[in-house]
Amino acid sequence: MRKKILGSHVKRLLSGVSAHGRRHLTEVETDLLQTELLLEEAVEKLTSSFMAIHSAVGARQETIDRLVAAGTLSGEDAAALAGMSGEIGTHVNTAITSMQFQDMTSQLIERTLKRVTGLREFLGTLDEHGADIGHDTGSDEIVERLGKVSMALAIQSLELRSVLRKSVEQRHLESGDIELF
Amino acid sequence: MAKTILAVDDSSSLRQMVAFSLKAAGYQVVEAVDGQDGLDKAKNQVVDLVLTDQNMPRMDGLSLIKHLRGLPEYQKVPILMLTTESSDEMKSKGRAAGANGWLVKPFDPQRLIEVVKKVIG
Secondary structure, eight states: OHHHHHHHHHHHHHHHHHHHHHHHHHHHHHHHHHHHHHHHHHHHHHHHHHHHHHHHHHHHHHHHHHHHHTTOSOHHHHHHHHHHHHHHHHHHHHHHHHTTHHHHHHHHHHHHHHHHHHHHHHHHHHHHHHHTOOTTOOHHHHHHHHHHHHHHHHHHHHHHHHTOOOOOOOOSOSOOOEEEO | OOOEEEEEOSOHHHHHHHHHHHHHTTOEEEEESSHHHHHHHHHHSOOSEEEEOSSOSSSOHHHHHHHHHTSGGGSSSOEEEEESOOOHHHHHHHHHHTOSEEEESSOOHHHHHHHHHHHHO
């Protein structure tokens, strides 16, 4: 009687962890894909607006340059406008550096999605081994099967780690190092 | 005549930012969406500088460099990596493959132009 209870509990535990885990992973995956799409759209719109603003500022600057060349503006106004141009240039550089966020976030999301796929495979392993356990499976056999599950999970974990090399270590959007060989 | 730079990156926004910065400094830019596309475009038109990402579908940056260095017309053309990768191990691999420099993303346009000017004038 006890054997039957143990077998059925282990089986239920393995299949339960697997089923619940997979449902949550599907939600994680959906949210990550949605985040990726939103970030992609955000950067597309930001880039498009940035280009339009830059073009408009450039056209305005040409007009200002013409006014300065014609001597229409006072020396003080011309100096103030030149100062503003420098300030705009600094902001443009900062904006270009900052708008590179999506290149990094997409790589991080891609890595996380691969991990989700790996975790789903882990849960599949649990389910598979759980299916082999019957109501009448003895405790020694259950222990043996659980040992096999641990071994299979350890191998899967190693395999997953080998394909998940981290390529983005950046924590801030500040310009990176430059090295000429 | 303006010098031509081949910018290889699978990120559309990154390519746009690179092209924008280089064009503003007077360079011509040819864009490629991955290493294979970069190799095809490099064969079509010999450029003055190649600026490439590392992690891309179809062909990565290191493979692109190795292929380019195998072409007689690209043995002396400067190749710079522009990538999120910052480990010394990857930099060593880049150097061994034939890269002339390593720029870690994100890039600052002014610093990028300074490096490009230093390399190709």
